[in-house]
Each structure stands twice: as C-alpha cells, then as structure tokens.
Amino acid sequence: MTIKPDRVVIIGVAGDSGCGKSTFLRRLADLFGEEFITVICLDDYHCLDRKQRKETGITALDPRANNFDLMYEQIKTLKSGHSVLKPIYNHETGMIDPPEQIEPNHIIVVEGLHPLYDERVRKLLDFSVYLDISDEVKIAWKIQRDMSERGHTYEDVLAAINARRPDFKAYIDPQKEFADVVIQVLPTELLKDDQGKILRVRMIQRDGVEGLEPAYLFDEGSTIYWTPCGRKLTCSYPGIKMYYGPDSYYGHSVSVLEVDGQFDNLEEVIYIESHLSNTSAKYQGELTHLLLQHREYPGSTNGTGLFQVLAGLKMRATYERLAAPEAKVAATV
Numbered sequence: 192m193t194i195k196p197d198r199v200v201i202i203g204v205a206g207d208s209g210c211g212k213s214t215f216l217r218r219l220a221d222l223f224g225e226e227f228i229t230v231i232c233l234d235d236y237h238c239l240d241r242k243q244r245k246e247t248g249i250t251a252l253d254p255r256a257n258n259f260d261l262m263y264e265q266i267k268t269l270k271s272g273h274s275v276l277k278p279i280y281n282h283e284t285g286m287i288d289p290p291e292q293i294e295p296n297h298i299i300v301v302e303g304l305h306p307l308y309d310e311r312v313r314k315l316l317d318f319s320v321y322l323d324i325s326d327e328v329k330i331a332w333k334i335q336r337d338m339s340e341r342g343h344t345y346e347d348v349l350a351a352i353n354a355r356r357p358d359f360k361a362y363i364d365p366q367k368e369f370a371d372v373v374i375q376v377l378p379t380e381l382l383k384d385d386q387g388k389i390l391r392v393r394m395i396q397r398d399g400v401e402g403l404e405p406a407y408l409f410d411e412g413s414t415i416y417w418t419p420c421g422r423k424l425t426c427s428y429p430g431i432k433m434y435y436g437p438d439s440y441y442g443h444s445v446s447v448l449e450v451d452g453q454f455d456n457l458e459e460v461i462y463i464e465s466h467l468s469n470t471s472a473k474y475q476g477e478l479t480h481l482l483l484q485h486r487e488y489p490g491s492t493n494g495t496g497l498f499q500v501l502a503g504l505k506m507r508a509t510y511e512r513l514a515a516p517e518a519k520v521a522a523t524v
C-alpha cells in the first residue's frame with residue numbers, strides 16, 4: 192500500500208559530480224528515515240546518451256543534453272501528489288534505460304547538476320542547497336576517490352576536471368545564486384599549502400526566505416570571530432577558528448557561518464552547538480548527536496559534516512512548516 196502524503200515537499204541539492212552529494216544524501220536519509228524520502232537523480236533527465244554526447248561534443252553539463260521540459264512536468268506532477276514514469280540514465284552503459292514508476296512521498300529530493308538551472312523547476316523547490324567545492328578541494332577529493340577506487344591516474348583526474356571546467360562555469364556554478372543555503376568548501380587559512388586536507392567551510396544562508404531562520408553564533412546580526420579551542424574544546428595544531436556575520440552574496444543579504452579546522456573529539460562539538468542559535472534542533476545536542484551517529488562519513492570531523500547536518504535540520508523545519516502538523520518528523524534520540 193502506498194501512503195499518499197498530504198503535502199509533497201521538494202528539495203533541491205545541486206553540485207558537480209564528486210562534490211559530496213551522496214554523503215549529504217545519506218545524512219538526509221538518516222535524519223528523515225529511508226521511507227520518508229525519495230531521491231531523484233537528475234542525470235535521469237539526460238536526453239543525449241553517452242554516445243550521442245561524444246558524437247556532438249555536448250557535455251552532460253550542457254543544458255542541451257538534458258530534458259528540462261520533462262523534468263519540470265514530472266516534478267510538478269509529483270508535487271501535486273501523482274506518480275510519474277521517470278526515465279533512467281544508466282551510468283554503467285551510458286544509455287537511457289526503460290522508465291520506472293516513482294510515487295509521491297513526503298519529501299522528494301532532486302539532486303544533481305541542474306536542480307536550480309530552469310526557472311520553472313526552481314520555482315517548484317521548497318528548499319535548496321548548493322554544494323560549492325573549490326577547485327583545490329575538488330581535485331583532492333577526486334584524486335583520493337578516483338585513484339584508489341577507480342584506478343585512474345593523477346593526470347586522468349586533472350584532465351577530467353579541466354575538461355569539465357568551461358561548462359561547469361557556464362551552467363552549474365551560476366546556480367548557487369539561487370540556493371537558500373550554499374555550503375562552500377575552501378582550503379584552510381590556518382596553514383599554507385595544506386593541499387586540501389584541512390578545510391575552511393562556510394554556510395551561506397540566504398536572509399528573508401520564508402520559514403528559513405538562519406543559524407547564528409552568539410548574537411544575531413553581529414560579526415563574530417571565535418577561537419573555541421581551550422578548556423572545553425580540544426584542538427591540535429593548527430586549531431579551529433569560527434566566524435559568523437552578515438554579508439552580501441550575488442546582491443542579496445546572507446548570514447554566514449564558518450568553521451576552519453578539524454574537530455579532534457567529535458563529542459565536544461556539543462560545546463560549539465551550545466553557542467549556536469536557531470539551529471532548528473529539537474533538543475540541545477541533537478546536532479552533535481546526528482554527527483556522532485555516523486562519525487565514519489567523510490567530513491564528520493570538519494565543517495562539511497557540521498553544516499550538512501545543520502542544513503538537514505533546516506530542511507526538516509521547512510518540511511514541518513509546510514506539511515500537516517501531525518506529520519512532524521520525530522527527533523532521533
């Protein structure tokens with residue numbers, strides 16, 4: 192029996208390939224429960240298969256390789272509570288497989304290269320996150336994965352990133368302007384030439400979005416530089432620096448939270464959490480608890496994990512605001 196939700200909430204997660212979307216989606220499934228959430232990979236709307244892209248020289252990042260009309264129609268249909276027959280792009284064969292039926296669910300996450308590209312699709316999203324990974328960090332992550340797991344050489348990885356860059360800049364990167372939350376991952380400023388091991392992570396929260404209350408450190412609207420290391424937070428060299436403050440991003444007002452450095456002891460993140468407000472947690476410590484649940488996920492010991500969990504809590508708040516009050520998601524205790 193399929194449960195028909197009263198309200199289907201649509202969430203967009205945008206980012207290039209290899210930017211940590213899978214890890215983020217695992218965190219969301221942990222938070223909401225697998226049954227509550229359906230993930231649609233927008234690669235399924237490629238209208239040119241691998242052979243056709245090779246023949247035409249059009250990359251998967253190019254809008255011409257994607258069927259936005261169908262994407263829009265199907266997300267709209269799901270949002271109105273009806274099932275769709277969604278195409279499938281097969282990454283093993285590079286071909287388009289026969290479609291599968293997708294039922295509406297409480298939360299539908301549309302993830303991939305273009306959730307914020309088409310204005311019609313964008314307007315259907317109730318909440319959106321863009322994962323903005325700087326080139327230095329992207330190269331470090333891709334090298335680690337593609338060399339150890341996929342047998343690629345360093346030169347292959349670099350060549351693949353360079354080949355994607357023009358279309359990435361033209362069609363993917365500009366979407367961050369429209370996201371409610373951007374998680375920006377940069378090399379640390381605590382050390383020189385760290386080569387992407389220690390990260391400086393910024394959570395850029397758009398102000399004035401209905402129902403989105405930006406999280407803040409100490410005092411809303413002030414500018415805060417904080418070194419939390421000391422008696423309550425163990426930090427090995429080069430330590431941890433945090434920042435919070437208002438800023439402007441693509442001409443709109445945002446609230447930025449930042450963590451530069453690594454947590455030595457994940458349990459102690461509760462100390463940082465106790466100085467954050469508007470986290471949308473259901474109890475003091477829930478953010479830390481969620482991080483601790485999967486300490487093995489990449490990024491758990493730095494700002495990527497912390498801000499992915501925080502973005503998840505903001506999604507839950509959006510869901511609860513829009514859906515029937517009785518459909519509240521239980522806190523993980």
Ligand SMILES: Nc1ncnc2c1ncn2[C@@H]1O[C@H](COP(=O)(O)OP(=O)(O)OP(=O)(O)O)[C@@H](O)[C@H]1O
Pocket residue numbers: 206207208209210211212213214215332333335336489490491495496
């Ligand atoms: N927060 C993180 N910290 C460190 N490494 C990370 C982090 N997130 C992801 N990675 C690394 O980047 C690789 C790619 O991550 P992931 O598979 O989640 O990305 P993706 O966007 O889903 O990629 P794809 O679309 O290619 O499947 C992982 O294998 C992991 O090594």
Ligand SMILES: O=C(CO)[C@H](O)[C@H](O)COP(=O)(O)O
Pocket residue numbers: 207208234241251252281282283285304
């Ligand atoms: O950027 C991508 C999103 O995952 C892929 O490169 C794109 O979907 C094409 O897939 P493949 O390389 O398997 O043909």
